Amino acid sequence: MAKPTLGVFGLTGCAGDQLVILNCEDELLELTELVDIKDFLMASSGNDTSCQLDVALVDGAVLSQRDEDMLKRIRERSRLLVALGTCAVWGGVASLDRNQDRTRLLEDVYGEMGKKYDSLPARALHEVVNVDLSITGCPIEKDQLISAVASLLQGDPPLYPKYPVCTECRMREYNCLLIERGEICCGPLTVAGCQARCPGLNVPCVGCRGPADDANVESAMNMFGEKGIPREEIAAKLRTFAPAWGVNV
Amino acid sequence: MKVLRLPKERLDLFASVLQQFGEVHAPVEQNGKYAFRALSRWSDARLDYPRTILPPKKYFVPPKDTLFQYKEGLGYVPADLAADRRIILFGLHSCDIYGLNILDQVFSGKYDDPYYQARRKNVAIIGVDCIPDEHCFCHSMRADFVDKGFDLFFQDLGDRYLVMVGTALGDDMVLATGSLFEPVTPEDLAEYKQRSSAKRKAFKLHVEIRDLPEIFELEYDSSLWKQVGDRCLSCGACSMVCPTCYCFDVADDVDLGARSGSRSRTWDSCLFSTHAMVAGGENFREGRASRVKFRYYHKQRGFVAEYGRPSCVGCGRCISACPVNIDISQVISQLRGIENATA
Ligand code: SF4
Ligand code: SF4
Ligand code: SF4
Ligand code: SF4
Numbered sequence: 001m002a003k004p005t006l007g008v009f010g011l012t013g014c015a016g017d018q019l020v021i022l023n024c025e026d027e028l029l030e031l032t033e034l035v036d037i038k039d040f041l042m043a044s045s046g047n048d049t050s051c052q053l054d055v056a057l058v059d060g061a062v063l064s065q066r067d068e069d070m071l072k073r074i075r076e077r078s079r080l081l082v083a084l085g086t087c088a089v090w091g092g093v094a095s096l097d098r099n100q101d102r103t104r105l106l107e108d109v110y111g112e113m114g115k116k117y118d119s120l121p122a123r124a125l126h127e128v129v130n131v132d133l134s135i136t137g138c139p140i141e142k143d144q145l146i147s148a149v150a151s152l153l154q155g156d157p158p159l160y161p162k163y164p165v166c167t168e169c170r171m172r173e174y175n176c177l178l179i180e181r182g183e184i185c186c187g188p189l190t191v192a193g194c195q196a197r198c199p200g201l202n203v204p205c206v207g208c209r210g211p212a213d214d215a216n217v218e219s220a221m222n223m224f225g226e227k228g229i230p231r232e233e234i235a236a237k238l239r240t241f242a243p244a245w246g247v248n249v
Numbered sequence: 250m251k252v253l254r255l256p257k258e259r260l261d262l263f264a265s266v267l268q269q270f271g272e273v274h275a276p277v278e279q280n281g282k283y284a285f286r287a288l289s290r291w292s293d294a295r296l297d298y299p300r301t302i303l304p305p306k307k308y309f310v311p312p313k314d315t316l317f318q319y320k321e322g323l324g325y326v327p328a329d330l331a332a333d334r335r336i337i338l339f340g341l342h343s344c345d346i347y348g349l350n351i352l353d354q355v356f357s358g359k360y361d362d363p364y365y366q367a368r369r370k371n372v373a374i375i376g377v378d379c380i381p382d383e384h385c386f387c388h389s390m391r392a393d394f395v396d397k398g399f400d401l402f403f404q405d406l407g408d409r410y411l412v413m414v415g416t417a418l419g420d421d422m423v424l425a426t427g428s429l430f431e432p433v434t435p436e437d438l439a440e441y442k443q444r445s446s447a448k449r450k451a452f453k454l455h456v457e458i459r460d461l462p463e464i465f466e467l468e469y470d471s472s473l474w475k476q477v478g479d480r481c482l483s484c485g486a487c488s489m490v491c492p493t494c495y496c497f498d499v500a501d502d503v504d505l506g507a508r509s510g511s512r513s514r515t516w517d518s519c520l521f522s523t524h525a526m527v528a529g530g531e532n533f534r535e536g537r538a539s540r541v542k543f544r545y546y547h548k549q550r551g552f553v554a555e556y557g558r559p560s561c562v563g564c565g566r567c568i569s570a571c572p573v574n575i576d577i578s579q580v581i582s583q584l585r586g587i588e589n590a591t592a
Contacts (some may be wrong), residue, residue, distance in 0.1 A: 030505050150503045159500050163485050163521045170489035170570065171312035171516060173303045175280045178572055188482040188572050214522040214537065216482045223482075223573045 004054035004153070007039035009074055011067040012094060012122075013060030016139035017085035018042045021057070024142055034153060053078040055152060061087040061094050062128050064118040075129040082148065083125045086138040090210040090242035093138075095122035098243060124244075133157060138208035138241065141193055161192040162213035165205050169196035177204045182227055184237060189215040189245065210242040217245050250396075251414040253423065253430040254437050255403070260410070264291040264339075266426045270373060270418075271335030274308075276301050285338065296340050296403075299382045300566060304492035305338055305345050306352060309368045312489075313515045316364065316499070321508040330367035339375045344385075344562040346376050346399050347392035348492030354556050355495055373418055376402035378444075381452045384565030386578055388449060389456040392562035406440045456578050457585065458559060462550040468584050469542075477580060478538025480573045481520065487567035487575070488518035488544070493560040496524070519543045545580065 010018055022043060024031070031037075035055075039047040056078035062068050075081055086092045097105060098121035106114030125131050133152075135144055144160060151158040161167070165187035169176070177199055178185040186207035187199060198205050211217075217238070224234045235247040255263065267273055275294035276283040283298040285305060318326045341349075349369075356365035376399040387393040395402070400419035404411040411433060414420050423430050488494040497514040504510050517524060520540050525533040534540045552560040561577065568576045 027505055034506055146505060147502065150505045150507065153505075154503060154507055162523050163518070164483070166482075166572070167485035167489060167516075167518070167521075170303070170486050173279075173284050173307075175282055175302070176486075176570065176572075179570070180281065188484040212483075214483055216479075216537065219480050219482055219573055222480075 003034065003036040005038045005051065006035045007053045007056045007074070007078065008037070008042070009039070009056060009058045009070070010042065011058065011060030011071060011088070011125075012063035013085065013087040013092065015042060015059065017057075017059035017088070017137075020139045020142055020145060024146065027146055031149065035149070051077070055080045055082060057082045057084045058125060059084040059088050061092050062120065062123040062125065063094055064120055066118055068120070068128055071125060071128055080132045080152070081125070081129065082133045082135060083131045084135055084145075085140050086136050086208060086210050086241050087122075088125045089134040089136040090244050091122050091124045091127075092241060095124075095243050096239055098122050135160075136191060136209050137193065144193055163192055164188050164212040164215070165190045165192050165194065165196050165199070165209070168192045168194070169199045172196055172200060174199045175202075177202070184224060184229055184234060186237060188212075189217060189220055189238070207238055207241050207245075211245050215245065217247055221247070251420065251423075252433050253412045253414065254406075254433045255410045255412050255430050257408055257410065259429050261291060263426055263429055264294075266429075267337050267339070267422060269425065270422060271337045271371075273337045273339055275339040285340075294339065296377050298340070299379075300342070300384075300564060300569070302566075302570075303490060304348055304564065304566065305341055305374075306348065306492055306495070308336065308338065308372055309349070309352065309365050310356075310495060310497070310516075313513055314364060314497075315511050315513045318511040319509060328364065330364060334371070336372045337375065338372055339377075341374055341376045341399070342379045342387075342564075343376065343395045344387040344390075344392045344564040345492055346374060346395045347387070347562045348564065349374070350395070350398040351493045351556075351560050351562065352495060353398075373422075374399045375419075378402075378404045378448070380448065381454075382565070383453050384568045385452065385563065386454040386456050386565065387563035388452045389454070389458060390559060390561055390563035391458075392564075393448070404441055404444070406437060406444065409437070411437055411441050454565070454578050456563070456581050458549075461559070461581065462553045464584055465546060465550040471584060473580070473583055474538045474542040477575055478536065478541045480575060481537055481541045482573060483520045483522060483537055483540065484572060485518040485520050486570040486572065488520060489516060490566040490570045492562060492564055492566070493548070494518065519547065541575075545577070549581070 008018055008021060038051050038053060039049055041047060056074045058074060062071055083089045102121055103115060106117060106119055135148055148158040169187055174196060177183040183204040185204035187205040189212060190205055190207040191209050191212040194209060221231055221234055225231060238245045238247050273288050274285050275288055276298040277286045277293045278295055283295060283301045285301050288294055315328055317328055320326060356362040399415040401422060402413040402415060412430060414423060496517040496519060498517040499514045501512050502510055534543055548561045549559045
């Protein structure tokens with residue numbers, strides 16, 4: 001049986017999720033034995049840019065017409081399309097001010113020239129095309145990527161936790177920075193999978209993985225409010241990674 | 250039950266003798282909170298701690314527990330339970346020992362769980378008494394005193410301990426020290442009785458559990474559940490830290506190429522949105538309120554019907570771990586229609 005074909009693509013973003021793939025040093029050889037990597041610009045200069053793909057991994061968000069065209073083209077070429085990283089899954093950092101006047105934002109940053117640039121308000125991949133699987137994280141977790149590939153090769157979707165970071169934080173018996181130190185920790189609203197990396201290093205979670213399933217934003221806002229933290233401050237923090245929290249100020 | 254006394258200045262000596270029975274674990278300080286850890290030196294042990302972040306269940310049902318592995322050529326490789334090292338868990342409070350006795354009913358009752366039982370055999374339990382803080386209500390849950398589930402139990406009598414010997418292993422530990430332990434005196438007993446009744450009066454939190462299953466039954470549709478559900482963040486903290494929350498989820502980790510892999514169970518919680526989801530996407534407890542309610546019903550009503558007592562032991566961990574201050578004692582009082590049961 002022919003090996004499944006794979007493509008890895010980057011839209012607008014820091015390309016950190018593609019880098020995570022390349023950083024899987026212990027697994028890369030085995031990976032290339034199992035799948036045929038056809039198109040991966042970051043890793044190779046000899047790519048087949050038009051072949052059909054079984055799986056496309058796409059990082060970055062849609063921020064320009066060029067991104068949009070490229071994504072639609074990838075969708076046409078691929079049987080499965082996987083959103084890789086918080087930008088692709090939720091919109092990410094670039095979607096922070098996506099509801100503001102684009103022309104004015106472009107002028108603020110680039111001056112007169114800004115008007116000419118190809119720039120659209122940031123969208124997550126699923127807001128443009130159908131997405132078959134999402135692997136969130138800023139950047140993605142290596143073990144979640146490997147388990148996705150391993151499961152997809154068996155024809156199954158991978159199983160990821162949908163509960164919040166707090167659960168992993170408690171499983172690891174870390175101190176709670178929110179309760180014990182009154183810090184703004186986004187752990188109760190953020191989806192687990194990182195093994196509560198930041199609280200484990202004594203740093204509150206900033207929500208880089210995006211919303212947990214059924215995140216109770218309203219109650220968390222009230223809780224922070226009772227601690228004297230202004231709603232706008234929490235809202236700004238949550239907006240950094242995902243508009244999907246739907247925070248109302 | 251054999252009862253002895255140990256002058257406190259001899260505790261260090263006893264601890265050094267203990268090492269021949271296994272690796273000694275005890276509560277140690279961790280940024281102002283406490284956690285059971287392997288001791289590198291006995292002086293790190295904090296026997297006057299209020300409560301640990303995680304209960305001792307982590308030793309018997311670890312957060313993630315590999316049940317078996319499979320490898321090409323080898324087939325199934327069961328977890329090597331016999332190889333688990335011997336551990337002496339020093340410093341459990343009554344509520345936590347009671348919590349383990351409750352887990353025994355679940356994991357060693359109708360359905361024997363070999364993983365749990367192997368560890369239970371490998372871990373010795375030494376209890377110490379404690380002073381209740383503002384979140385403790387083990388007295389209400391009848392878990393402030395245990396008569397089984399420990400090898401030794403140390404009652405603090407000021408400059409000495411009254412030591413209860415619970416098992417033959419506990420007796421071996423005592424005997425291994427030569428003449429470190431002494432016979433109790435009438436003064437010891439008087440002191441013990443005085444302290445025991447003082448402790449009973451020291452509880453600030455009270456929960457009435459008589460007829461509670463009936464109240465729960467009657468208040469199934471109470472609007473309180475929606476209020477609590479609106480506040481709950483489904484963060485799962487209360488379940489993780491609970492000594493008697495034992496739900497787990499079983500899943501396979503497949504290695505690349507599927508030539509090897511493992512099956513493990515991971516702590517789960519009825520508070521999670523996916524807990525009651527079944528194939529096809531149907532979810533029996535989709536709303537947060539119904540999930541919060543379920544946790545209370547299982548502990549205070551369902552468990553009573555099945556095992557004759559609530560599974561809650563009143564350790565107070567869920568109260569101190571909840572980011573939005575959902576307090577089991579207050580929920581119960583509100584359900585009973587008593588606004589403030591805190592005496
Ligand atoms: S530190 Fe943050 S992630 Fe950890 S339990 Fe507290 S709120 Fe949750
Ligand atoms: S703890 Fe929060 S900010 Fe840190 S890696 Fe995890 S999700 Fe991201
Ligand atoms: S329900 Fe709360 S108080 Fe009761 S045993 Fe569990 S953590 Fe302790
Ligand atoms: S700790 Fe509190 S907020 Fe978190 S799941 Fe439990 S009741 Fe809900």
